[in-house]
Amino acid sequence: MQTLQAEEQAWKLFRRALRRDDQEAFDALWRFARYHAAPASMASRPMPFEAALMAMLVAMERQILELEKLKRSGA
């Protein structure tokens, strides 16, 4: 959890330079990473950012899957 916060902090300047709308997307990615803190910590990567990245990817793919389901059900 703490390592994750440190990682997010390390990207602070990157975030600052993003356009407002993109900052929102950026924050969402880190929310995804936090949500998956447990699997990220289980991974024990020497570079924690790898685990954060994988967590973000999983969450994004999950969003896509859910949207597809929604589309199929005709909502």
Place this chain on the structure above:
Amino acid sequence: METTEGWLFDAYPEAEGMRVWLVERNGGRRAVLDRWRPVFYASGDVHALKIILSLLAKLPYPVETGWVEKQELFSGALMRVLRIHVPVLERDALVKRLAAMEFSLYDADIHLVQMYHYERGHFPLALCRFKLDGECLSSFELLDDPWSVDYELPSLRFLHLSLSGSDIAGKLDPNHAAFGRLSLTADGRTSELEGRPREQLETLAKRMRVLDPDVITSEWGDSVLVPELERLSLEYKIPLGFSRDPQRRTDATRKDRSFMAYGRTVYQGGARYFFGRWHLDAKNSFMLKETDTAGLFEIARIAAIPVQRAARCTIGTSLSSMQMGWATRNGVLIPMEKQQAEDFRPAVDLLSADKGGLVYEPDVGWHRDVAEFDFTSMYPEMMVRRNISPETVNCACCPDNAVPEIGHRLCSKRRGLVPSVLEPLLLKRAKYKALAKAGGPGADDDKRRASAHKWCLVTCFGYLGFKNARFGKIEAHECVTAWGREVLLRAKDSVESRGYRLLHALVDAIWIELRPGADLEALRALIETEAECPLALEGVYEWIRYCPSKEDARSGVPGRYFGAFKDGSLKVRGIATRRRDTPALLKAMQQELLEVLARVEPGGDLKTLVPALLEIVADYRLRVREGRVSADELAIAFNLSREPGEYVHDTVSTLAAQQLAATGVSLHAGETVRYVITAASDPVKEWRSKPLALMEHGLEYDVKKYLELLDRAAWEILDGLAPAPAPRRPPPAPKPLELPLGWY
């Protein structure tokens, strides 16, 4: 030769041995002498041991020596060591001298009374048949067992000393505020002492003689009452007889100190011990506060720690005492404590390099029909089941018994010290929990004893990783958390493979969304079997809310939630009402709101309760506006993490502490200052807040600030049910994308 049956009440060292106080079954209280002498061991090469022997020969008191074989803990190997027997009062000085010469000593720095209990095989409040030879204790037969669940205790006489006299006095640390009057309570009757100091002292002395209490309980006795009364007693030459032993006054050897424990700074006042009588200060005893005398006596018995000491020592002390007792009984040498060992740090610090327990962030929001399952004493249970102990990790004899994830191995041949000590404790706790649940006449005490065990058990984990602890090793600690994670992952697999959704998981507890008609007991048994750790159903929530993070309303905070079980009882974690610094007024309001919510019909809509909830908030707001509140209700508690003068930035809290310090009160890190916000943004700093201790005359407070605090506390609960008052919250963030997963 005379025989008497009774309880071992008190023991302390004197020149000839141990002075032991008995409470006899026939009601008598008497002191006897046990000519006991402590032993310790030294090891080294022939040359070193020769130096020790020649040094011992020159001592002005008799020393007995001999050679024995004892086990070294980590290797398990037998070692030939020099056994040294000394008069009880000489041990500490001799050990200090030998340790300074860098000899390896064992069993040498153990608290003398505890050592006496370990060696004799008895414990405080043990029922025994004593054989007496005049005033000397010649032998005893133990009629008691520390692991028996239903034991008989002597009927002790209690006297309670406290201060009263005004609203403020008696509630605050008397070091910080006005003194008030002395009150005595015995047999349920309280009387305030009156008259001039001499008359008050005479009354107290008389009551002490007539009542002859075994236990004096007090509030602020350690820091104020006892030292002050002793001072007066000397000044007026009226002996009070706090110690039953006429040779002794009270003992104030234990100094005050500030230390870190579980993430906060704690201040502990110096202690006042009595001899032949106990002094227990309710304001200076964690155990007494948490578990009452039932829990305190239980700890003293199982850990063999004198009751007055057990009341004041850190909770970790009891577990190390159990370990040392086990080592003494099993011929295992106890290494000396390393110098820094007093500085016990919380488990979180130790974990920074370690992964610790698994945490699944909760799905923010209100949920219905949620079951919580908790693994009972998960970490101690792992130590016992997996044989985790400092000496069993990566042993030389077992190449195969690997721990999941981390690659350490555990011994499968030698039973470890830690599991040996914990096993009976876990068993006894389970029995008390069952008894408490069954109800019956002793249920309250059973619950307190189970709770005392819990406090004992929570430390076993921290100590295992604490490198300065006598029996600590960081690898052992890592094995415990690794097995803990394995258990939680197995539990997750177990529930998910049966189609349940995991809402939240926190180290040793899981929350799952239930389906109608779920067989909870079958599910519990399944998870327990698959995870291989005892599991209990904490309860089924009618509703539960996982609170959002303050930084990001869509992120949950592990362990911040509140909910009502189906039976209407509440479980609340991490919100204002649980925090020690929150004003009582806010706590009361949150409590009222929660109680209304808890009364919802099964399956009923929580929103129908909103009008009743808003009415409560309005009532509290009105009370604040109209001044129908007391200083005590508004007071914010501020726990000093350093001395008041050391704070660099001014806040209402530090300003309050500094005002109090300026009146001459000496405040230490770890002490608590209670204050009221008087004018939060006043340019004059001293007017922003005021310590409660300086509020004897008239109450002023910042109405606007307290209304704001009330709203914030109210919407910590009402969020998601009723819209918050406009200016109190930032406008809702524009919703970016309406995605199907609200919790992502």
